[in-house]
Amino acid sequence: MPLPALQNARYPMPAAHYCHPMTFEASLGESVRTLQALSTIRPAIDAAGRLILDTLRHDRKLLICGNGGSAAEAGHFSTELVGRYQKNRAALPALALSADGSLLTCIGNDYGYEHVFSRQIAGLAHPGDLVVGLTSSGNSANILSALHEAKNQGLKSIAFLGRGGGKAKGLATVDLIIPSESGAACQEAHLFLIHHFCELIDAEFA
Numbered sequence: 001m002p003l004p005a006l007q008n009a010r011y012p013m014p015a016a017h018y019c020h021p022m023t024f025e026a027s028l029g030e031s032v033r034t035l036q037a038l039s040t041i042r043p044a045i046d047a048a049g050r051l052i053l054d055t056l057r058h059d060r061k062l063l064i065c066g067n068g069g070s071a072a073e074a075g076h077f078s079t080e081l082v083g084r085y086q087k088n089r090a091a092l093p094a095l096a097l098s099a100d101g102s103l104l105t106c107i108g109n110d111y112g113y114e115h116v117f118s119r120q121i122a123g124l125a126h127p128g129d130l131v132v133g134l135t136s137s138g139n140s141a142n143i144l145s146a147l148h149e150a151k152n153q154g155l156k157s158i159a160f161l162g163r164g165g166g167k168a169k170g171l172a173t174v175d176l177i178i179p180s181e182s183g184a185a186c187q188e189a190h191l192f193l194i195h196h197f198c199e200l201i202d203a204e205f206a
Helices: 024-057 069-082 101-111 118-124 141-152 183-205
Strands: 062-066 094-096 130-134 156-162 174-178
Touching: 024 062, 024 130, 024 156, 024 174, 024 183, 062 069, 062 118, 062 141, 069 094, 069 130, 069 183, 101 118, 118 141, 130 141, 141 156, 156 183, 174 183
Parallel strands: 062 094, 062 130, 130 156, 156 174
Antiparallel strands: none
8 A cells, every 4th residue: 555545534644654764863852953953942831830830729620631742741741740859749730631541532432532521621621721732733623622622711721832833833821832833852952841831830739
């Protein structure tokens, strides 16, 4: 089967997918450049940190969502809060909205996959909660829907984005737009920021 036939008509693979893989040195260089470039979005990073800490100080929870690798990072973030990062402290409230397979398939089957997160926000969020969405492209339909639902409920939100921000740019209270066109490097930077926020949380609550 020729490679183009593997494309999904709704979500076509980028042309770069068919290029030869990057060398180790090139991949490392891209990752390092991306992490170093985070200093250019420092005001947004600091604003996101303040939002997270303020939410937790008021005993409200984080509702975190993403797809694929970003779903794994959402789960990673929530476990660092409910469990721990590096220091022993009280458990903190956070939910990864990708964690319940039965619920995801129920909503996806009955309402459409674009609603798998927004429907949970509609049912689980309370005033003062914080919605956190991760999408390296900025174009995931269910993350866009989640950010719209947050806005409809008057909730603050943080969007971990990349590649210019995509359609999600401007929808969240704070945009963390990673300055890279590499989806992999964006996800690596997202994880770095998650750990940075966990450091702030440990410093505040441990």
